[in-house]
Amino acid sequence: MRCGQPIWGGVAMEIGSRLRVARKQKGLSVRKLGEIVGVSGVAVSKYERDLDMPSSGVLMRLCQALDLSLERLFRSTAVVLSEPAYRKRSDLAVKECKAIMTAVQDKAERYSEAEELAQRHEKLKLPVLSISDAADVEDAAKRLRSDWHLGHDAIPSMVALLEDHEIQVIELTAHDHFDACALESDGRPFVVVRTGAPVDRVRFTLAHELAHLVLQHPSGKVPEGLANRFAGAFLVPADTAMRELGEHRDHLSKVELQLLKAKYGLSMSGWIHRAADLKIITPAENVRWQKLRNLEGWRTEEPPCGLTPETPQRMERMVMRAYAEGEVTGMRAAELLGWSLEKVLGNGEGHADLLVAEPGH
Numbered sequence: 001m002r003c004g005q006p007i008w009g010g011v012a013m014e015i016g017s018r019l020r021v022a023r024k025q026k027g028l029s030v031r032k033l034g035e036i037v038g039v040s041g042v043a044v045s046k047y048e049r050d051l052d053m054p055s056s057g058v059l060m061r062l063c064q065a066l067d068l069s070l071e072r073l074f075r076s077t078a079v080v081l082s083e084p085a086y087r088k089r090s091d092l093a094v095k096e097c098k099a100i101m102t103a104v105q106d107k108a109e110r111y112s113e114a115e116e117l118a119q120r121h122e123k124l125k126l127p128v129l130s131i132s133d134a135a136d137v138e139d140a141a142k143r144l145r146s147d148w149h150l151g152h153d154a155i156p157s158m159v160a161l162l163e164d165h166e167i168q169v170i171e172l173t174a175h176d177h178f179d180a181c182a183l184e185s186d187g188r189p190f191v192v193v194r195t196g197a198p199v200d201r202v203r204f205t206l207a208h209e210l211a212h213l214v215l216q217h218p219s220g221k222v223p224e225g226l227a228n229r230f231a232g233a234f235l236v237p238a239d240t241a242m243r244e245l246g247e248h249r250d251h252l253s254k255v256e257l258q259l260l261k262a263k264y265g266l267s268m269s270g271w272i273h274r275a276a277d278l279k280i281i282t283p284a285e286n287v288r289w290q291k292l293r294n295l296e297g298w299r300t301e302e303p304p305c306g307l308t309p310e311t312p313q314r315m316e317r318m319v320m321r322a323y324a325e326g327e328v329t330g331m332r333a334a335e336l337l338g339w340s341l342e343k344v345l346g347n348g349e350g351h352a353d354l355l356v357a358e359p360g361h
Contacts (some may be wrong), residue, residue: 016050018073021106022066023048025338037061039254069335096175107170108185110336112317117328118318120217124166124188134277135227140215141233152240154264158206159310162191167265169206169312171195174214182209189213199307200267207231232274235266241274249281252289262305320347 021042023033030048031041037058047062054062063070076348095334127147129140145151148165155161159169168190179201180193191209211230215222236244244260247254251273257268266274272293276286293299316337323333323344334344 017050017102020048020104022068036065066177100174109360110166114315114318117322126214129214134229137229138233141230157310158203159312163314171312180205199309203265204231207234236264236274238278241278245280268302
């Protein structure tokens with residue numbers, strides 16, 4: 001689904017947008033930032049909307065207050081993102097979508113810089129799997145699992161799997177009506193997920209977005225229903241589902257579904273859909289469970305089962321490797337990762353000699 005009119009069109013991020021993103025990351029209001037740098041909140045608002053340009057003195061104070069270097073503030077945008085495809089609830093406002101995409105642009109730029117530091121410039125090559133119906137989707141999921149040597153068991157981490165195959169995963173603090181979005185930059189896919197979302201939802205969302213990256217449908221766009229079918233089949237292949245549930249069941253138990261959720265990282269609701277798709281359960285049993293889901297409130301939150309959170313780490317590894325090798329200063333590493341300088345130094349095995357003040361600090 002789309003959110004309002006496209007806000008990209010290849011236009012580079014303006015200085016005001018970078019100031020706004022940095023301010024929000026610091027948790028500062030427009031008025032509070034104005035007090036810190038000695039200007040009015042109205043002035044800060046104009047800077048952020050690119051209606052006015054701060055003087056050099058104010059600019060230096062803004063950078064200092066926001067831990068933002070002049071180089072980063074003024075550099076040309078290296079990343080041009082495609083219009084995003086969202087997984088969101090219908091009541092996510094256009095204003096919220098734009099705020100999310102501004103933050104995504106900032107994160108994507110940092111990611112691109114990290115890849116430059118790591119000298120990762122190769123173009124991603126993903127398979128193209130032609131599908132037209134649910135049977136094709138099941139085969140496509142099975143083929144991709146085979147190509148990626150995943151076997152038939154649970155995938156330990158969907159985040160790590162995508163990162164291992166050069167798909168950038170970005171975590172973003174956003175409104176809880178936002179689940180994820182997928183977009184591209186120079187042929188490289190980005191998948192953005194919401195920080196704090198339930199682990200099973202993140203895993204399913206990543207598998208769903210993977211469907212949009214690898215599947216090819218005659219209509220030119222993979223229907224959401226088939227993308228969901230792929231996600232379920234990728235997380236739990238048909239033969240695995242039948243091994244765990246049996247080929248035919250009259251009833252499923254709640255405890256059984258909880259245990260399977262913990263083992264495979266697919267939600268209880270996902271297991272019910274999987275069982276229905278594969279005709280393991282009857283339509284009547286599926287309807288019974290859908291009613292129970294509504295009564296139990298599982299559409300919003302399922303019973304916890306202790307799944308381990310999955311967090312993107314590829315960018316951190318690239319930046320900290322560059323820092324350890326002396327290719328980037330501590331301040332630069334902190335800026336790219338959005339960390340405090342103390343955190344970088346604490347994770348850099350004592351490379352304090354690499355801490356060199358950069359212009360604008």
